[in-house]
Amino acid sequence: MFRACRSRCSGRSRPRADAAALARLKQGEGLGGRLAGKKALIYGGGTGIGLACAEAMAREGAAIFLSGRREAVLRAAAEKLKALGKAGYAAGDATVTGDVQRVTAAAADFLGGIDTIVVSAGAGGRTPIFDTPVEEYRRIIDHSLLPPFLAMRFGAEHLLAAGKASVIVISSMFGLVGQYERAGYSAGKAGVIGLVKATALDFAAKGVRVNAMCPGFVETPLALEVVKLEPNPEAVLEAKRRMHPIPRAGTLEEMGELAVYLASDLSAFMTGQAIAIDGGYTTR
Numbered sequence: 001m002f003r004a005c006r007s008r009c010s011g012r013s014r015p016r017a018d019a020a021a022l023a024r025l026k027q028g029e030g031l032g033g034r035l036a037g038k039k040a041l042i043y044g045g046g047t048g049i050g051l052a053c054a055e056a057m058a059r060e061g062a063a064i065f066l067s068g069r070r071e072a073v074l075r076a077a078a079e080k081l082k083a084l085g086k087a088g089y090a091a092g093d094a095t096v097t098g099d100v101q102r103v104t105a106a107a108a109d110f111l112g113g114i115d116t117i118v119v120s121a122g123a124g125g126r127t128p129i130f131d132t133p134v135e136e137y138r139r140i141i142d143h144s145l146l147p148p149f150l151a152m153r154f155g156a157e158h159l160l161a162a163g164k165a166s167v168i169v170i171s172s173m174f175g176l177v178g179q180y181e182r183a184g185y186s187a188g189k190a191g192v193i194g195l196v197k198a199t200a201l202d203f204a205a206k207g208v209r210v211n212a213m214c215p216g217f218v219e220t221p222l223a224l225e226v227v228k229l230e231p232n233p234e235a236v237l238e239a240k241r242r243m244h245p246i247p248r249a250g251t252l253e254e255m256g257e258l259a260v261y262l263a264s265d266l267s268a269f270m271t272g273q274a275i276a277i278d279g280g281y282t283t284r
Contacts, residue, residue: 036061039111048220050120056256058084065107094147115162121147144188200272216278244279
């Protein structure tokens, strides 16, 4: 009986793209080309985790279109990516409806469609709930929840037209467990996870997958700049590293690799998930 079940459940009906990808891994052919032919629009792609995702995807064969608020930063990032393949950009504010509509149209025109969207956006702020100004809380929530909603709302027609597509939204480990003195940030990132789970159900039968990445502390340029403002930056940086059970910071390369996996056919049966990549922080 076991042998019969194993034969029936062995994955013979797995889509050919999945089988081919698994075969490449088993044969040790390396990981290059996992995203060959993919067309990725990346919000917040000029720096940090967004740029790390763009670089990793470009190395795997995806064409890339970057968006963010700072045109000079986007231009420099796109020029760097051109060494790896096709790359373009358009500046815009991912919390503004008109900007997202314009960026989506520009990306679809440049790429010849969109089958992958990455949203790396948000806002920080650290005060106890009893001292948090209402407008500050609203700003953090808007910058956390509007970008992924607008990206999917106006990217939907292109994702659906692609037939097989992936959306990856960057949340945080603090969206899973919360953090003291960061009610707005934790609420916003938890809201991102709720949005991902709901939209994953909307899209599931239509070939579009939606997942969230929940990183721990990653030494992005912005994170390091914030740490430098502390009275004892070296001590603060070390404490941030050691708050994870694996006592170090996550790397940008690790974030990019997870994004590649979520965009690839190897994750074709995965949707609506909030994946912690946090050195074990949320397991405690």
